[in-house]
Amino acid sequence: MKIGRNEKCWCGSGKKFKHCHYGREKEQPFSKGEAIGASKKIGARKCCYVPEELKGECDKKIINAHTISKSGSLKEIADTTNHVLGLKIDLANLFKHKGKLVPERMGINQASTFTGFCAKHDKELFSCIEDQEFCGSERQLHALMYRSVAKELYAKEGSLLSSELLKAGDRGKHQIDQLFIQKFAADNQLGIDAAQKELSELKGKLDEQLLGKASNNLSHLIMKAKSPIPVAVSSIVSPVSDFEGNLIQDLGDLSVPAESLVFNSFSSDGKGYVVFSWLKESSKVLGFINTLLAIDRDNIFSALVRFFFGVSENTFISPVWWDGLETSQKDKIQELIMAGVNPFEFEPKELLVDDGIIFTGWDVGDITKVNF
Structure with missing residues (x-):
């Protein structure tokens, strides 16, 4: 198939062919170092997943928020050096273990964390499960659910960015390989988009309950x-x-x-x-x-x-x-x-x-x- 230099590129980027995939097979291949660097940047994103109505109250400090209580849970199962076993999900580690995920030692300060809440809201929303004995109250159950959904939404947004990164992986590849990589990335993105939309709708319902705008369902x-x-x-x-x-x-x-x-x-x-x-x-x-x-x-x-x-x-x-x-x-x-x-x-x-x-x-x- 021949495409004019000024026509829209076949990959769906919206760019002209000459500014996108023209001559892509001659470009420098995407290096392992570039991929790891981009992956680390995606994993370092910072935000606060409170409802929009509360974002104006955020403080400037986005913290490494624990999705699992450090004092109540991780410390209970840690060894004498305060380490647990967990999966380190990053590109560098996947390269290290040749694509396998294996349980590895990690300190309880790093285990289960993500930069998804500011210090103020992490304390306000989750002190009921961090600082109080669990009794199964409506507030505690909502907090457990809210934190898990926020963490998954953070992950899905990262997956969308990674999908864009994947598209760049066809640099220096044969045209047939370019077609395969772009098709795989596009299909993958459709699934991520759908999952992110569903998660956002679920979080919206949890937001309404948090703000007292909806009854418990x-x-x-x-x-x-x-x-x-x-x-x-x-x-x-x-x-x-x-x-x-x-x-x-x-x-x-x-x-x-x-x-x-x-x-x-x-x-x-x-x-x-x-x-x-x-x-x-x-x-x-x-x-x-x-x-x-x-x-x-x-x-x-x-x-x-x-x-x-x-x-x-x-x-x-x-x-x-x-x-x-x-x-x-x-x-x-x-x-x-x-x-x-x-x-x-x-x-x-x-x-x-x-x-x-x-x-x-x-x-x-x-x-x-x-x-x-």
Whole structure:
């Protein structure tokens, strides 16, 4: 296909061909150093995710806000040197491990942080879960959900910037490779755009509740145990399949809004908690939750391990618990971590199904349903 120099470029950038892909195959290839530098810049973005009405009250200090309480949760599972195990999600680390994500030691000051709130609003919004014993109050449940959604929105906005970075990866490539890279980037961006829109709508509903403009329309499932949980997590997912292997929603169909589930596992006052939160109107998520509740209590922790590591990267592990695992258990967790990392592979529908590998270290006690 021949394109005139002054015609719009085939890649969809809106630029003229002569200012875009003309002669691209002769350009200097995008270097590893450039990619790492751009990735670090994207990861260093600073903002405050409070509602627009409150942004005028922000102070100038954007902090490394913890998505998982440092004092209550991370310290509970840390080793004697105040380190936990977690995934370091950055381009330099992916190059280091040849594309694999592996649990690594990190200090509790750095674990689970993102620059998504100013110091003033981080304190005001989350002191109810940072400085108070967890009791499952409406305010605490809202705060847990709000922080997880803000962190994921921050990540999705970063993914959009990374998608633009990916488009530059065809420099110095053959024209056929350019077509492939641009098509992949465009398809990837469509999915990110849809996910970001859905997250923004969810956060908008949480904003209205925060500001007292809307009544509570959230459902929660709270699991409690007498001991801290050795795996701490804060995340949000649109589940594809349930714990019985049933497909519940097709994320590839962008014409149908996906239903989201927020989940947190943490410790408070020496006790361990897992909290699931969702919009009450989300019937598919409720069906997902019911398949979890159908599992025998002795096997729920194993199901949670499969879920946490299979769908979330913002997961942190007690080094003592990890060191006590058998090789088959560690291999299973590594397999779960890598599930869904390859963009050319679909999430297996049996991802959460019991495969006979049992995990111990936390026994569910009380289970409370809120606003089902």
